[in-house]
Amino acid sequence: MTDLPARRLLLVHAHPDDESINNGATMARYAAEGARVTLVTCTLGEEGEVIPPELAHLAPDKEDGLGAHRIGELAAAMKELGVADHRFLGGPGRFRDSGMMGVPQNRRPGAFWNTPVDEAAPYLVEVIRSVRPQVLITYDPHGGYGHPDHIQAHRVAMRAADLAAEPAFRRDLGSPHTIAKIYWNRVPRSVAEAGFARLRAANVEFPGVAHIDDIPGVVDDAEITAEIDGAAYTAHKAAAMRAHATQIAVDGPFFALSNDLGQPLFTTEYYQLVRGLPGVPAGRREHDLFAGTVHGTGGTDGPAGTTTQEAV
Numbered sequence: 522m523t524d525l526p527a528r529r530l531l532l533v534h535a536h537p538d539d540e541s542i543n544n545g546a547t548m549a550r551y552a553a554e555g556a557r558v559t560l561v562t563c564t565l566g567e568e569g570e571v572i573p574p575e576l577a578h579l580a581p582d583k584e585d586g587l588g589a590h591r592i593g594e595l596a597a598a599m600k601e602l603g604v605a606d607h608r609f610l611g612g613p614g615r616f617r618d619s620g621m622m623g624v625p626q627n628r629r630p631g632a633f634w635n636t637p638v639d640e641a642a643p644y645l646v647e648v649i650r651s652v653r654p655q656v657l658i659t660y661d662p663h664g665g666y667g668h669p670d671h672i673q674a675h676r677v678a679m680r681a682a683d684l685a686a687e688p689a690f691r692r693d694l695g696s697p698h699t700i701a702k703i704y705w706n707r708v709p710r711s712v713a714e715a716g717f718a719r720l721r722a723a724n725v726e727f728p729g730v731a732h733i734d735d736i737p738g739v740v741d742d743a744e745i746t747a748e749i750d751g752a753a754y755t756a757h758k759a760a761a762m763r764a765h766a767t768q769i770a771v772d773g774p775f776f777a778l779s780n781d782l783g784q785p786l787f788t789t790e791y792y793q794l795v796r797g798l799p800g801v802p803a804g805r806r807e808h809d810l811f812a813g814t815v816h817g818t819g820g821t822d823g824p825a826g827t828t829t830q831e832a833v
Contacts, residue, residue, distance in 0.1 A: 528556035528811050531654035531700075533645065533678040535633070535670035536566035536618060537595035538765035542776075543665075543706045543737070544658060545602060545758030546751020547790045547810075552603035553754070556811075559652045560599065560607040561645060563674050564633050566591045568618040568626055570779035571767045579767065588614065590767065597764035601757055606652075610677070611644040619669045627669055634669035638676045643691060645681035650695025655814040657682060658792065661705040665737025679703070682796075701814045702797035709742040709791055716785025725772050727783035736784060746799060747792040747807035755788045762786070 530551050534540045540548065540560050552558045565588030571580050579587040592613055599607045610616060619634035620626035627634050633641070649657075659678035664671025684690045686699040713733050720730055733739060751758065762769045762776060770777050776786050792810065800812020 525653060526555060526557040528554075528814075529559070529652055529654040530556055530656045530658070530810065531559045531561065531649065531652060533561050533563070533657065533659040533674055535563050535660075535664070535668065535674040536569065537562055537591040537598070538566065538762070538768045539671075541598050541602070541758065541761040541765060542769070544790055545598075545761045546754045546788045547658075547749045548604055549602040549754035549757040549761075550749065550751050551810075557606065557652065557654075558602075558604045559648065559654065560604060561610055561648055562595065562607070563610045563641075563677065564616050564618040564670055565589070565609065565614060566618050566768070568620040569768055572770060572779050573766060576767055587767065588618070591765070594765045594767065598761035601760040601764055602754075603757070608648065610641065615644070616641065619673070622667055622669050633673050636673070638673070638680050641673075641677045642681040642684055643694060645677060646685045646691065647694040649681060649685035649700065650698050653698045655701045656810045657700045657703045658810075659703070659705065661707075661738060661793075665706060666735070671737070675705075700796075702810065703795055704747065704792035704810060705738070705795055707738045707740050707745055707791045707793045708736055708787065709745045710739055711742050712787065712789070712791070713739050713785070716787065720775050720783050720785055723773075723775065725775050725783055727770075727772065727775070727777045728781045729783070731777075731780070731782035731784045735782070740793070744793050745791050745806060746794040747810060749790045749792070749810065750808065751788045751790055758788060759786065 548558050567588035568581050571577050578584050579590050616633040617631045619632040660671045660675040682700050686697055688697045713736050759771055763771050774786050775783050777783050798813050801807050
């Protein structure tokens, strides 16, 4: 593995655009610093709503061409972030967007939500054993806000992390590798509240303002263990979000999804360490997700240390 960069970050997301909204500044920063940033997206986002009227024909109830279009949007977004390694779980279209919770699309054959975790996880195991990341970022068990594909992405990511470290599991997928640190996407409540206060005071043209509960992963400030200052990469994150034009409208430091409700665009991004050893003393926040890891090209192939919180 001598050809691997010293620092390797893996992100697992449900749909194209999730990565730019949640982690765009983090991805741009680490890519610029020379880390290998690998994004795995679990679906093409075929069930998304379409914002631009001229692209309405792509919608799933019309031509059903949105997924193919979003492959191009994701590639354009990754170019803005400087990320060269972006993949779809099992290849483009292996798993289909499941739609929102409770809709018939949840049970469609091939829908990500309708796929057994142990059927999907080996595709990610192969990526983990190839890339050998020290750090993994994904969602919490609720998927941030309850979307079935986000919940499933969490389950698959956590399961794959376990299986990738298991010496007896599928050696045809590569040599075992233990991920040293696993983080969940978070937003501290105080930051979300301040962001919405700025939005209400600003002169933006969105028809309405979203609610704080619409932001995935909002938690009490005390649960935040890491914050990544991405201010230097504000333009990169905004440009990546604009690249997802079917899904996102950006207006300065704010944006809206297809519901036209404004939200703050965060350039400091926050995380909760849920597996592995923190790189700073207790009670302090990390400012580098790799803090405390072995930066050698071999990664961490033994036990990853203690677990601060396990997936449920």
